[in-house]
Amino acid sequence: MAPTKSSSLNVSMIVIGDEILSGRTSDLNGNWLAKFLFKTGLNFKAIRFIQDDQNEIFKALNSSFEESEIVITSGGIGPTLDDKTKNSLASYFNKKIIERDDVAEIVTKNYIQFGRTWTKEHNNYHFFPEDFTATNNPRGLAPGITYFDHTKNKLLLAGPGVPREFTQIVEQEFLPIIKHNFSNRFQENFQTVIRTKGVAEEKIFFELCPTLWQELENFGKVSSLPHTIGIDIIVSYYGNLDEHNLKLKKIRSIIELSQLATHVWQYGNKPINEMVLEYANENKFLFAFAESCTGGLVSSKITDLSGASSTFLGGVISYANSAKSHLLNVQDDTLNKFGAVSIETATEMAIGARDQFKADFAVSISGIAGPGGGTVQKPTGTVVIGYASKNINGARSFIFPGDRIRRKERFADMALLTLLELMQNRITQD
Amino acid sequence: MAPTKSSSLNVSMIVIGDEILSGRTSDLNGNWLAKFLFKTGLNFKAIRFIQDDQNEIFKALNSSFEESEIVITSGGIGPTLDDKTKNSLASYFNKKIIERDDVAEIVTKNYIQFGRTWTKEHNNYHFFPEDFTATNNPRGLAPGITYFDHTKNKLLLAGPGVPREFTQIVEQEFLPIIKHNFSNRFQENFQTVIRTKGVAEEKIFFELCPTLWQELENFGKVSSLPHTIGIDIIVSYYGNLDEHNLKLKKIRSIIELSQLATHVWQYGNKPINEMVLEYANENKFLFAFAESCTGGLVSSKITDLSGASSTFLGGVISYANSAKSHLLNVQDDTLNKFGAVSIETATEMAIGARDQFKADFAVSISGIAGPGGGTVQKPTGTVVIGYASKNINGARSFIFPGDRIRRKERFADMALLTLLELMQNRITQD
Numbered sequence: 125m126a127p128t129k130s131s132s133l134n135v136s137m138i139v140i141g142d143e144i145l146s147g148r149t150s151d152l153n154g155n156w157l158a159k160f161l162f163k164t165g166l167n168f169k170a171i172r173f174i175q176d177d178q179n180e181i182f183k184a185l186n187s188s189f190e191e192s193e194i195v196i197t198s199g200g201i202g203p204t205l206d207d208k209t210k211n212s213l214a215s216y217f218n219k220k221i222i223e224r225d226d227v228a229e230i231v232t233k234n235y236i237q238f239g240r241t242w243t244k245e246h247n248n249y250h251f252f253p254e255d256f257t258a259t260n261n262p263r264g265l266a267p268g269i270t271y272f273d274h275t276k277n278k279l280l281l282a283g284p285g286v287p288r289e290f291t292q293i294v295e296q297e298f299l300p301i302i303k304h305n306f307s308n309r310f311q312e313n314f315q316t317v318i319r320t321k322g323v324a325e326e327k328i329f330f331e332l333c334p335t336l337w338q339e340l341e342n343f344g345k346v347s348s349l350p351h352t353i354g355i356d357i358i359v360s361y362y363g364n365l366d367e368h369n370l371k372l373k374k375i376r377s378i379i380e381l382s383q384l385a386t387h388v389w390q391y392g393n394k395p396i397n398e399m400v401l402e403y404a405n406e407n408k409f410l411f412a413f414a415e416s417c418t419g420g421l422v423s424s425k426i427t428d429l430s431g432a433s434s435t436f437l438g439g440v441i442s443y444a445n446s447a448k449s450h451l452l453n454v455q456d457d458t459l460n461k462f463g464a465v466s467i468e469t470a471t472e473m474a475i476g477a478r479d480q481f482k483a484d485f486a487v488s489i490s491g492i493a494g495p496g497g498g499t500v501q502k503p504t505g506t507v508v509i510g511y512a513s514k515n516i517n518g519a520r521s522f523i524f525p526g527d528r529i530r531r532k533e534r535f536a537d538m539a540l541l542t543l544l545e546l547m548q549n550r551i552t553q554d
Numbered sequence: 555m556a557p558t559k560s561s562s563l564n565v566s567m568i569v570i571g572d573e574i575l576s577g578r579t580s581d582l583n584g585n586w587l588a589k590f591l592f593k594t595g596l597n598f599k600a601i602r603f604i605q606d607d608q609n610e611i612f613k614a615l616n617s618s619f620e621e622s623e624i625v626i627t628s629g630g631i632g633p634t635l636d637d638k639t640k641n642s643l644a645s646y647f648n649k650k651i652i653e654r655d656d657v658a659e660i661v662t663k664n665y666i667q668f669g670r671t672w673t674k675e676h677n678n679y680h681f682f683p684e685d686f687t688a689t690n691n692p693r694g695l696a697p698g699i700t701y702f703d704h705t706k707n708k709l710l711l712a713g714p715g716v717p718r719e720f721t722q723i724v725e726q727e728f729l730p731i732i733k734h735n736f737s738n739r740f741q742e743n744f745q746t747v748i749r750t751k752g753v754a755e756e757k758i759f760f761e762l763c764p765t766l767w768q769e770l771e772n773f774g775k776v777s778s779l780p781h782t783i784g785i786d787i788i789v790s791y792y793g794n795l796d797e798h799n800l801k802l803k804k805i806r807s808i809i810e811l812s813q814l815a816t817h818v819w820q821y822g823n824k825p826i827n828e829m830v831l832e833y834a835n836e837n838k839f840l841f842a843f844a845e846s847c848t849g850g851l852v853s854s855k856i857t858d859l860s861g862a863s864s865t866f867l868g869g870v871i872s873y874a875n876s877a878k879s880h881l882l883n884v885q886d887d888t889l890n891k892f893g894a895v896s897i898e899t900a901t902e903m904a905i906g907a908r909d910q911f912k913a914d915f916a917v918s919i920s921g922i923a924g925p926g927g928g929t930v931q932k933p934t935g936t937v938v939i940g941y942a943s944k945n946i947n948g949a950r951s952f953i954f955p956g957d958r959i960r961r962k963e964r965f966a967d968m969a970l971l972t973l974l975e976l977m978q979n980r981i982t983q984d
Contacts, residue, residue: 143779145598146745147589148788148823152580154603159577168575170610173584173601180600187617203756246760263955265756286780288956315576326633326695330676349573350716358578393578413871419857420850423871427849430925430958438877440870441843441853447868447911451881481877495860525693526718528860 132311132362133302135161136188137171140181140209141199141285144173152287153198160294165312165362166194166302176200181212189278194302196294199285201266203247210269213282214253217271227252230260230267238265259297264289268297272305279305314361314368316343316375319390321354321541328355332383339378343371352537353389353396389541396540397425400547404435409547412481413439413539414452414473414488416464417507421536422489437481442473452476452488465490465502470510470519478512486512487543488519493531507535511546518551562741562792563732565591566618567601570611570639571629571715574603582717583628590724595742595792596624596732606630611642619708624732626724629715631696633677640699643712644683647701657682660690660697668695689727694719698727702735709735744791744798746773746805749820751784751971758785762813769808773801782967783819783826819971826970827855830977834865839977842911843869843969844882844903844918846894847937851966852919867911872903882906895920895932900940900949908942916942917973918949923961937965941976948981 137157143149154171161168169191174180176199188195200209214221228250235242242265244250249266252258259268261284269282279302283293320328325348329337336357340346344361359375361368376391390399404411413422423439426432442448445459454472462468473488491507498504503523510519520542524534545551567587573579584601591598599621604610606629618625630639644651658680665672672695674680679696682688689698691714699712709732713723750758755778759767766787770776774791789805791798806821820829834841843852853869856862872878875889884902892898903918921937928934933953940949950972954964975981 142775142777142790143788144585145588145601146788146790147585147587147592147598148745148747148786149779149781150582150585155574155577155580157577158575162577168577169605170614171575171601171603175599183617183621184600187613191613203760247756288960315578317578326677330633345572347572349579351579356578358573358576360572360576415850417857418854419862419866420845420853420869420871421857423850423873424848424854424962427847427851427871427873427923428959428962430923432849433873436849436873438871438873438881439850440881441850441857441868443853443857443863443866443868444911451868451870451910480881481874493857493860529858530718532854532858 132165132167132313133194133306133309134169134192135166135194135196136169136192138181138184138188138195138197139171139173139199139285140176140197142175145175153285153290156287156291157196157294160291162313164299176208178208178212178215181209182216185216185280189276193277193306194279194281196298197280197282198290201269201282201284203249203266209282210253213269213271213280214256217253217255217273217280219253219255219271221251222254224250224252224258227258227267230258231265234261234265234267237262259293259301261289262292262296264293268293270298270301272301311362312364314363314365314371315393316359316368316372316391317393318357318375318379318384318388319351319354319392320357320384320387321389323354323384323387325350325355328357328384336378336382336384340375343375352534353541354387396537396544397429400540400544401426401429401432401435403544403547405431407547408435409484410435410437410481411485411487411543411547412437412477412483414477414486414510415439415441416443416448416473416488416490417493418489418491418532418536418539419443421532422487422539425536425540437483440477440480448473452480463502465492465506465508467508467510467519467521470508471512471517472510474510474512474519475517484513485543485546487539487546489535489539491531491535493528493535495528505531507531507538509535509539509542511542511551513546516546516551562595562597562743563624563736563739564597564599564622565624565626566599566622568611568614568618568625568627569601569603569629569715570606570627572605575605583715583720586717586721587626587724590721592743594729606638608638608642608645611639612646615646615710619706623707623736624709624711626728627710627712628720631699631712631714633679633696639712640683643699643701643710644686647683647685647703647710649683649685649701651681652684654680654682654688657688657697660688661695664691664695664697667692689723689731691719692722692726694723698723700728700731702731741792742794744793744795744801745823746789746798746802746821747823748787748805748809748814748818749781749784749822750787750814750817751819753784753814753817755780755785758787758814766808766812766814770805773805782964783971784817826967826974827859830970830974831856831859831862831865833974833977835861837977838865839914840865840867840912841915841917841973841977842867842907842913844907844916844940845869845871846873846878846903846919847921847923848919848962848966848969849873851962852917852969855966855970867913870907870910878903882910893932895922895936895938897938897940897949897951900938901942901947902940904940904942904949905947914943915973915976917969917976919965919969921961921965923958923965925958935961937961937968939965939969939972941972941981943976946976946981
């Protein structure tokens with residue numbers, strides 16, 4: 125059984141807006157807030173996605189404040205007429221909306237950061253619930269809306285729905301308000317993450333290591349989760365950094381003595397693109413890609429990270445076969461004899477990319493993302509990942525389930541893991 | 555005021571699992587379900603993300619069944635020990651878990667589709683709530699869990715958390731059960747979407763068209779939403795296809811007579827990558843990209859779509875300047891004199907990509923995604939998008955707000971819009 129939950133502060137989130145429930149947009153703030161709260165040691169109780177409607181807002185506030193001391197809302201505080209949030213929040217606490225000069229000042233400041241001027245004719249931002257506190261919006265115009273109910277010890281924090289605004293207002297404005305109102309109630313939370321490849325969830329827990337789950341529960345709460353490359357096993361617990369390091373060490377030694385050991389590629393939670401970029405930067409390695417079915421996704425994942433330019437030279441997306449031969453010097457014979465998705469072609473693609481970019485290392489990807497294109501010999505989901513360095517070249521083949529988008533993700537992450545192993549000199553010539 | 559809501563069937567969703575609230579993964583099923591329910595005419599009331607815990611599940615079921623006839627859950631039905639969902643759902647309806655041969659048969663079928671055999675020693679899938687109905691899982695192993703409460707007219711549908719499994723089980727198994735139990739209660743929902751570029755939300759509604767919002771509310775519920783390229787205005791309403799087409803026509807004529815007309819780039823909801831691919835396919839155009847700061851994202855967006863290979867030749871990711879000159883024939887003089895982020899370099903990149911891939915059209919992207927790298931003349935967020943066809947070449951410069959990831963998205967979508975306008979012969983030489 126999992127250990128008793130800590131008495132840490134609870135947070136509930138309410139995401140307000142029809143555009144999410146109608147499928148027009150997907151929410152990014154919930155996932156971001158989950159990560160942020162985890163780091164700060166706050167316990168994330170629940171997220172509720174609701175329509176921008178006073179009854180729904182009241183109902184969600186009731187349930188949220190029942191379970192949590194802190195409720196954070198996102199969305200519905202902009203200047204357009206569908207934004208009913210501010211009025212509903214005021215009514216919920218029986219406050220009137222009044223014209224407030226102190227809020228007008230904050231709005232003026234919000235506009236100035238974009239080089240713009242605000243007047244009362246622009247919008248109704250300065251009409252604000254009495255007794256509430258407005259905050260700056262470091263990346264937007266609408267002020268944050270906050271209220272601490274001293275009698276019930278409950279804190280309401282309402283931010284904008286746009287992710288770049290929401291994340292900054294939570295970090296810079298809301299967190300200090302939480303700390304101020306609930307000082308000395310923080311507790312840090314840690315996780316040990318065991319990331320595996322090439323083994324199914326059931327095989328781990330029913331065949332390879334039938335007692336592992338119970339053993340890990342001695343350390344904290346256990347969960348397992350399929351990820352792009354394989355299954356992640358997560359053990360999470362409260363404590364301090366020393367306790368965490370000790371648990372991590374003990375868990376690691378259990379795994380390393382188990383049947384699972386050869387399948388583990390990371391003890392930790394670092395995305396594979398960051399692992400690649402850090403390792404290349406530390407070693408001053410230069411790398412490049414040749415992508416076919418991933419269509420630029422591998423390179424895009426690397427360039428999501430700032431600092432990519434010091435080690436990533438570029439890539440060729442050789443979607444058409446003519447591009448494979450013309451830009452990567454893949455031999456026409458190879459393409460004709462073995463096909464685009466083959467050990468031979470992928471190897472030549474990697475060698476070609478390494479040459480073209482004058483890179484230390486190159487990795488190539490050629491596969492069948494689907495839904496069509498599969499054959500009996502090469503079913504949909506087949507991917508061949510080629511590699512080339514000064515000392516070694518070759519390719520490895522995998523088959524991944526999923527739909528087209530999911531496969532592109534898995535192919536891309538497996539290509540990044542291959543590049544990491546190539547740079548670490550952990551691939552041996554077959 | 556928005557028109558009264560239809561009496562359509564309500565659906566609430568409960569997403570169960572610690573991995574989402576701890577930030578380990580982000581949910582994809584909520585957004586997918588929103589789109590799916592919208593198409594089927596069902597009204598999506600709310601989504602609740604909760605921890606995998608019986609109390610939380612009970613609480614969420616209570617609130618959900620209070621507002622909705624149908625509750626769909628995702629997550630927590632796998633074979634590992636953290637999956638408490640099945641037991642909680644059974645207890646909620648006062649049902650015992652019993653060993654069931656009919657469920658064992660379904661599980662056996664689920665395994666067979668992956669070429670595997672299942673026995674009762676594998677896991678406890680065949681221990682199942684009495685009176686509940688198990689469904690096939692078209693893409694996975696765990697059976698779907700369903701129960702229709704005839705006395706209260708409430709339907710529970712519990713599916714797996716893995717998106718490829720969840721989406722298929724909802725489409726293939728759950729929808730027929732909904733239709734069976736609530737026949738004749740479907741109503742179709744439509745949206746008219748007006749997608750703009752180059753104008754701020756406030757400018758639209760407070761300066762250009764101060765009465766537009768009210769005018770649009772005569773047709774249905776209005777909302778506005780910032781998207782990558784610009785602001786989208788959405789009008790949504792129930793009805794049939796004829797009524798929808800009439801409303802679309804009327805709304806369009808209102809917009810085309812307004813100050814907003816020149817800013818509209820689409821009346822509709824089609825992603826820009828699909829618009830590009832369709833237009834190129836219809837006209838048998840071949841295209842290629844030269845990407846710098848977007849690092850492959852533009853090409854990746856095109857290759858997210860199946861059928862890309864008939865019109866997309868490939869791209870060069872020229873992240874390093876050496877790649878710009880070596881692979882795209884950008885002149886060293888140009889790079890030295892004007893810099894990588896310039897009209898001149900972007901134009902040469904587009905011409906180079908068109909030549910290298912023997913394409914009809916090419917678009918290039920060079921910019922500063924940030925957070926660093928900006929200057930007074932070229933602040934962070936600057937992007938230059940080059941274009942080249944048989945008849946024309948040049949480049950256009952934009953500045954976008956956001957963080958690195960958000961800017962990459964916006965740069966990429968603006969590049970795709972530029973390609974569309976280039977193919978449509980709508981770019982005139984400056």
